[in-house]
Amino acid sequence: MKTNIIALAALIAGLSFASAAEKIKAPNGGRIIDSVEPHAEFLINADKKIEIRFLDDAGKVVAPAAQVVTVTMGDRANPTKLAFAKDGDKLVSDKTIPEGKELPVVVQIKTAPDAKSATAKFSLNLAKCPTCEHAEYACTCAHGGEEKGHEGHDH
Numbered sequence: 001m002k003t004n005i006i007a008l009a010a011l012i013a014g015l016s017f018a019s020a021a022e023k024i025k026a027p028n029g030g031r032i033i034d035s036v037e038p039h040a041e042f043l044i045n046a047d048k049k050i051e052i053r054f055l056d057d058a059g060k061v062v063a064p065a066a067q068v069v070t071v072t073m074g075d076r077a078n079p080t081k082l083a084f085a086k087d088g089d090k091l092v093s094d095k096t097i098p099e100g101k102e103l104p105v106v107v108q109i110k111t112a113p114d115a116k117s118a119t120a121k122f123s124l125n126l127a128k129c130p131t132c133e134h135a136e137y138a139c140t141c142a143h144g145g146e147e148k149g150h151e152g153h154d155h
Protein backbone atom coordinates (compact mmCIF):
# COMPACT_ATOMS: atom_id res chain seq x y z
CA MET A 1 0.00 0.00 0.00
CA LYS A 2 2.77 2.35 0.92
CA THR A 3 4.49 1.86 -2.46
CA ASN A 4 1.23 2.72 -4.17
CA ILE A 5 1.04 6.00 -2.34
CA ILE A 6 4.62 6.80 -3.27
CA ALA A 7 3.92 5.91 -6.90
CA LEU A 8 0.84 8.11 -6.86
CA ALA A 9 2.73 11.01 -5.32
CA ALA A 10 5.42 10.66 -7.97
CA LEU A 11 2.74 10.62 -10.65
CA ILE A 12 1.11 13.77 -9.31
CA ALA A 13 4.48 15.50 -9.04
CA GLY A 14 5.17 14.47 -12.63
CA LEU A 15 1.85 15.84 -13.82
CA SER A 16 2.26 19.19 -12.14
CA PHE A 17 5.73 19.47 -13.59
CA ALA A 18 4.35 18.77 -17.06
CA SER A 19 1.69 21.47 -16.79
CA ALA A 20 4.22 23.96 -15.47
CA ALA A 21 6.42 23.24 -18.46
CA GLU A 22 3.61 24.23 -20.82
CA LYS A 23 3.52 27.72 -19.40
CA ILE A 24 7.08 28.76 -19.99
CA LYS A 25 7.94 32.38 -19.52
CA ALA A 26 9.43 34.30 -22.39
CA PRO A 27 13.02 35.03 -21.31
CA ASN A 28 13.09 38.37 -23.13
CA GLY A 29 9.47 39.42 -22.82
CA GLY A 30 8.45 38.25 -26.25
CA ARG A 31 5.55 36.13 -27.40
CA ILE A 32 5.73 32.38 -26.93
CA ILE A 33 4.91 30.32 -30.00
CA ASP A 34 3.96 26.91 -28.66
CA SER A 35 2.74 25.33 -31.88
CA VAL A 36 6.28 24.23 -32.58
CA GLU A 37 8.79 22.05 -30.68
CA PRO A 38 11.01 23.40 -29.31
CA HIS A 39 8.80 26.39 -28.51
CA ALA A 40 9.90 29.72 -29.88
CA GLU A 41 9.97 33.24 -28.53
CA PHE A 42 9.00 35.99 -30.98
CA LEU A 43 10.34 39.40 -30.07
CA ILE A 44 10.53 42.81 -31.74
CA ASN A 45 13.89 44.30 -30.80
CA ALA A 46 14.91 47.96 -30.48
CA ASP A 47 15.96 48.03 -34.15
CA LYS A 48 12.42 46.97 -35.18
CA LYS A 49 13.69 43.64 -36.31
CA ILE A 50 12.23 40.32 -35.28
CA GLU A 51 14.24 38.01 -33.07
CA ILE A 52 13.32 34.35 -32.75
CA ARG A 53 14.75 32.21 -29.98
CA PHE A 54 14.04 28.58 -29.31
CA LEU A 55 13.31 27.44 -25.78
CA ASP A 56 13.51 24.14 -24.00
CA ASP A 57 10.77 22.89 -21.69
CA ALA A 58 12.16 24.92 -18.82
CA GLY A 59 12.07 28.11 -20.90
CA LYS A 60 15.82 28.24 -21.39
CA VAL A 61 17.15 29.48 -24.71
CA VAL A 62 18.59 26.74 -26.90
CA ALA A 63 20.66 27.54 -29.97
CA PRO A 64 18.80 27.28 -33.27
CA ALA A 65 19.37 24.01 -35.08
CA ALA A 66 18.11 23.53 -38.63
CA GLN A 67 14.95 25.56 -38.18
CA VAL A 68 13.77 27.67 -41.08
CA VAL A 69 11.60 30.64 -40.10
CA THR A 70 9.56 32.85 -42.39
CA VAL A 71 7.40 35.76 -41.30
CA THR A 72 4.77 37.31 -43.54
CA MET A 73 3.18 40.43 -42.19
CA GLY A 74 1.37 43.65 -42.93
CA ASP A 75 -0.93 44.58 -45.75
CA ARG A 76 -2.48 41.44 -47.19
CA ALA A 77 -2.41 42.86 -50.72
CA ASN A 78 1.26 43.73 -50.40
CA PRO A 79 2.70 41.70 -47.55
CA THR A 80 6.23 42.03 -46.25
CA LYS A 81 8.17 38.78 -46.17
CA LEU A 82 11.02 38.43 -43.74
CA ALA A 83 13.69 35.78 -43.77
CA PHE A 84 15.96 34.98 -40.84
CA ALA A 85 19.65 34.50 -40.30
CA LYS A 86 21.33 32.90 -37.32
CA ASP A 87 22.97 35.30 -34.89
CA GLY A 88 24.43 33.55 -31.85
CA ASP A 89 21.63 31.91 -29.88
CA LYS A 90 18.87 33.49 -31.96
CA LEU A 91 17.55 34.16 -35.43
CA VAL A 92 17.21 37.76 -36.60
CA SER A 93 15.08 39.02 -39.48
CA ASP A 94 16.77 40.42 -42.56
CA LYS A 95 14.52 43.49 -42.62
CA THR A 96 12.74 45.74 -40.17
CA ILE A 97 9.03 45.29 -39.61
CA PRO A 98 6.69 47.51 -41.65
CA GLU A 99 5.04 50.52 -40.04
CA GLY A 100 1.53 50.12 -38.79
CA LYS A 101 -0.66 49.21 -35.88
CA GLU A 102 -1.89 45.70 -35.18
CA LEU A 103 -0.38 44.27 -38.32
CA PRO A 104 -1.39 40.71 -39.04
CA VAL A 105 1.58 38.38 -38.62
CA VAL A 106 2.02 34.85 -39.89
CA VAL A 107 5.02 33.01 -38.50
CA GLN A 108 6.01 29.77 -40.18
CA ILE A 109 8.60 27.56 -38.57
CA LYS A 110 10.03 24.42 -40.07
CA THR A 111 12.19 22.31 -37.81
CA ALA A 112 14.15 21.22 -40.88
CA PRO A 113 14.14 22.52 -44.45
CA ASP A 114 11.97 19.60 -45.65
CA ALA A 115 9.73 19.36 -42.56
CA LYS A 116 6.10 20.43 -42.43
CA SER A 117 5.85 23.97 -41.16
CA ALA A 118 4.10 25.00 -37.96
CA THR A 119 2.19 28.24 -38.29
CA ALA A 120 1.33 30.89 -35.72
CA LYS A 121 -0.93 33.81 -36.58
CA PHE A 122 -1.56 36.85 -34.44
CA SER A 123 -1.78 40.58 -34.72
CA LEU A 124 1.25 42.54 -33.76
CA ASN A 125 -0.02 45.06 -31.27
CA LEU A 126 3.02 46.95 -30.04
CA ALA A 127 1.09 49.04 -27.53
CA LYS A 128 2.07 48.38 -23.98
CA CYS A 129 -0.42 46.29 -22.07
CA PRO A 130 -2.00 48.37 -19.28
CA THR A 131 -2.03 45.38 -16.95
CA CYS A 132 1.21 43.49 -17.37
CA GLU A 133 4.74 44.61 -18.19
CA HIS A 134 4.73 43.42 -21.81
CA ALA A 135 3.59 44.73 -25.15
CA GLU A 136 0.13 43.49 -26.09
CA TYR A 137 1.43 41.01 -28.65
CA ALA A 138 3.46 39.35 -25.90
CA CYS A 139 0.96 39.92 -23.12
CA THR A 140 1.19 37.41 -20.30
CA CYS A 141 -1.68 38.58 -18.14
CA ALA A 142 -4.99 36.78 -18.24
CA HIS A 143 -6.92 39.10 -20.50
CA GLY A 144 -8.35 37.35 -23.51
CA GLY A 145 -7.97 34.04 -21.71
CA GLU A 146 -10.98 31.78 -21.42
CA GLU A 147 -10.90 31.49 -17.64
CA LYS A 148 -11.18 35.16 -16.90
CA GLY A 149 -13.05 36.36 -19.97
CA HIS A 150 -12.40 39.88 -21.03
CA GLU A 151 -12.70 41.62 -17.71
CA GLY A 152 -10.47 44.58 -17.20
CA HIS A 153 -9.78 44.81 -20.89
CA ASP A 154 -11.12 47.54 -23.06
CA HIS A 155 -9.78 46.88 -26.52
Ligand SMILES: [Zn+2]
Nearest residue numbers: 129132139141
Ligand atom coordinates in the same frame (compact mmCIF):
# COMPACT_ATOMS: atom_id res chain seq x y z
ZN1 LIG B 1 -1.12 42.04 -20.33
